[in-house]
Amino acid sequence: MRRSILSCALLLCAxxxxxxxxxxxxxxxxxxxxxxxxxxxLADDTGWKVxxxxxxxxxxxxxxxxxxxxxxxxxxxxFKQLGFDKVWTEPVTFPKWERxxxxxxxxxxxxxxxxxxxxxxxxxxxxEGEIVRFADLDALQAAPAGSLAGxxxxxxxxxxxxxxxxxxxxxxxxxxxxPSEAIKKGAIGFLMRSAGTTPHRVVNTGITRYEEGLTPIxxxxxxxxxxxxxxxxxARGPVKVRLALDCGWDGQATSYNVIGQITGRSKPGEIVxxxxxxxxxxxxxxxxxDAAGIGISMAAAKLAGxxxxxxxxxxxxxxxxxxxxxxxxxxxxxxxxxxAQHVIAxxxxxxxxxxYGFSSNADAHAKGxxxxxxxxxxxxxxxxxxxxxxxxxxxxxxxxxxxRWAWLGHDGTDYFDLxxxxxxxxxxxxxxxxxxxxxAYAVFLYLAAEAKGDxxxxxxxxxxxxxxx
Numbered sequence: 473m474r475r476s477i478l479s480c481a482l483l484l485c486a487x488x489x490x491x492x493x494x495x496x497x498x499x500x501x502x503x504x505x506x507x508x509x510x511x512x513x514l515a516d517d518t519g520w521k522v523x524x525x526x527x528x529x530x531x532x533x534x535x536x537x538x539x540x541x542x543x544x545x546x547x548x549x550x551f552k553q554l555g556f557d558k559v560w561t562e563p564v565t566f567p568k569w570e571r572x573x574x575x576x577x578x579x580x581x582x583x584x585x586x587x588x589x590x591x592x593x594x595x596x597x598x599x600e601g602e603i604v605r606f607a608d609l610d611a612l613q614a615a616p617a618g619s620l621a622g623x624x625x626x627x628x629x630x631x632x633x634x635x636x637x638x639x640x641x642x643x644x645x646x647x648x649x650x651p652s653e654a655i656k657k658g659a660i661g662f663l664m665r666s667a668g669t670t671p672h673r674v675v676n677t678g679i680t681r682y683e684e685g686l687t688p689i690x691x692x693x694x695x696x697x698x699x700x701x702x703x704x705x706x707a708r709g710p711v712k713v714r715l716a717l718d719c720g721w722d723g724q725a726t727s728y729n730v731i732g733q734i735t736g737r738s739k740p741g742e743i744v745x746x747x748x749x750x751x752x753x754x755x756x757x758x759x760x761x762d763a764a765g766i767g768i769s770m771a772a773a774k775l776a777g778x779x780x781x782x783x784x785x786x787x788x789x790x791x792x793x794x795x796x797x798x799x800x801x802x803x804x805x806x807x808x809x810x811x812a813q814h815v816i817a818x819x820x821x822x823x824x825x826x827x828y829g830f831s832s833n834a835d836a837h838a839k840g841x842x843x844x845x846x847x848x849x850x851x852x853x854x855x856x857x858x859x860x861x862x863x864x865x866x867x868x869x870x871x872x873x874x875x876r877w878a879w880l881g882h883d884g885t886d887y888f889d890l891x892x893x894x895x896x897x898x899x900x901x902x903x904x905x906x907x908x909x910x911x912a913y914a915v916f917l918y919l920a921a922e923a924k925g926d927x928x929x930x931x932x933x934x935x936x937x938x939x940x941x
Contacts, residue, residue: 496838496925498845505779506848506915512775513911519771520903522550523764523824527757527898534754535792536568536725543750544728547766547789551732554774556787558735561728562806564791566798568725569593571754572718574692576663579712582705588663588692589755590719591647592679592795595688598716599624599661605706609646612653621658624713625650626706628665628699636860637822637884643667644678651691652683661715662691665699670889673697677753678892679795690717727751729799732770733786734777736921742783743810744921745817745875746773746913749793749866756896760887762793764901764909765820772913781921783815790866793821800866804873808931811874816920816927818878819864820913822887824901827912829857829881833871835928842878842927845919852912854880876927878920880912 526546533543544561551559569592576586579600590596603626604619606612612627627646631639644667651662668676675695682688692715694702705711730750736742748765752758766789773785790799807814816834830849832842846856861879863871871877890896920927 494837494925496841496923496927498841498919498923502919502922503844503848506919509775509779509918510851510911510915513772513914514907516771516775516907516910517903518554518774519767519906519910522767522770523759523901523906524898525550526763526766527759531757532754533750533752533758535566535727535751535795540727540751544730547730547750550770551730554770556732556734559732561730562802563726563728564799564802565724565726566792566795568722569795570719570722574719575716576692576694577714578705579714586698586713587673587675587695588715589675589677590717591651591691591693592677592753593681594691594717594719596717596720597690598714599690600712600714601660602710602712603663603702603706605703608642609650609653612650612657615657617656618658620654623659624661624663624715625654625657625659626663626702628703630665631667631669631888633669633885633888635883635885637887640667640888647678647680647693651680651689652686655682655686655689659689661689663713663715664693666693666696666893668696668888668891668893670893670895671696672895674893674895676892677755690715692717727791729791729803730789731786733784734773736782736784737780738782740784741813743786743814744783744917745786745788745814745867746819746917747788747790747866748820749799750789751792751794753794753892755892755894756890757898759896759898759901760823760890761892761896762821764824764906767906768820768909768913771910772917775910775914776918776921779918781918783921785917785921788866793865797865797869800869803866804869807870808873811870811931812929814870814875815929816876816878817863817867817870818880818913818916819867820880820909821865822882822884824906824909825883825886826905827852827854827880827909828883829860830854830879831857831859831861832876832878832927834876838925838927841923841925845916848915848919849912852908854912857881874930874932876929878916880916882909
């Protein structure tokens with residue numbers, strides 16, 4: 473959020489020395505090196521090798537699973553292999569959810585199987601009942617109290633493809649809030665059209681949460697072709713479905729944020745932060761979500777770090793983003809007193825398609841530096857789009873505390889064809905496009921680490937409204 477000059481000054485004086493007044497700039501020598509760095513990164517395959525390694529050697533990495541632990545060990549080894557001079561872990565504890573089996577079928581005269589997957593966090597159990605179709609979450613919320621007693625709610629909202637993935641706010645909202653709304657109306661189970669855009673018969677999972685005080689019910693998504701089938705059947709008359717889920721919470725688990733950094737040559741205490749999340753859902757191999765982010769950030773930091781920039785470049789492979797930003801929140805808690813030292817951050821957690829846009833919430837005195845970085849990204853076909861974008865997932869908690877962020881926006885038109893489903897595998901990533909991603913992040917990281925002056929990171933004053941933008 474924007475703070476008054478006075479409140480910023482008072483807060484900074486309490487903990488950190490004031491920096492010299494004046495605009496933040498990018499040295500001309502750094503810009504010349506960035507041109508060469510951009511070309512080097514486009515020809516470099518480090519990002520691809522990292523993604524291939526993680527998805528092949530570890531595969532799906534559900535938080536708290538044995539594979540999650542192997543991913544932590546993998547990340548530590550990979551940082552060291554890539555030449556990061558400091559590598560460490562920080563613990564992250566969270567409730568452990570397990571998926572064991574899932575089945576559903578239409579009963580009666582039109583009996584047939586349905587392809588479903590339990591929503592993360594769903595309760596287990598077997599229920600049978602007539603389904604009641606709703607066009608969207610608003611329609612479910614408008615249903616009379618008790619009207620779904622003994623029945624299964626079916627929310628049939630179709631997401632559409634958009635470059636910014638904007639429809640996910642509706643699809644993801646149904647997944648998050650729909651089961652609780654169904655319980656309030658008396659439902660014994662919950663089904664939803666998969667929160668995705670693929671025509672393939674795969675299902676998108678993702679976390680749901682039940683409101684406190686409600687008794688959880690089995691909650692699942694059905695593939696888009698199966699949702700179409702259910703809609704056609706409902707149009708012909710009542711449809712009864714059996715939904716059987718074997719899944720649920722099983723105590724606590726501890727994983728780790730894995731952190732690697734390349735220490736700055738002259739300002740080692742000032743950090744340019746990047747990263748992605750190490751965990752994934754368990755249906756595919758988590759290639760675009762988010763092995764790509766791990767590969768992009770590790771490779772970009774390695775390439776930028778080879779130029780020995782003034783500031784430290786730090787990469788975080790965040791734990792358990794998928795079930796509630798646990799790693800991002802833990803990092804913010806552990807580093808809450810270091811907001812000003814985190815001069816700016818940019819995370820990669822929206823796939824591996826072409827990066828088309830760049831923006832930042834840096835303060836006004838750093839606008840010139842941001843525009844200079846944008847110009848350095850233009851040869852990669854990245855447009856400067858001030859006012860667009862967000863800090864992405866895991867760095868959001870630090871942004872809420874006052875850390876400045878940049879956005880390198882991936883084209884999300886096809887992202888939800890793969891997001892959280894079994895098609896999220898390595899073959900969906902184009903190595904050349906991934907190299908463009910790495911090049912964009914490498915240029916940003918290097919120039920931010922060489923900038924003369926800061927970008928405005930400062931702790932949010934106590935009691936102030938916290939915003940990530």
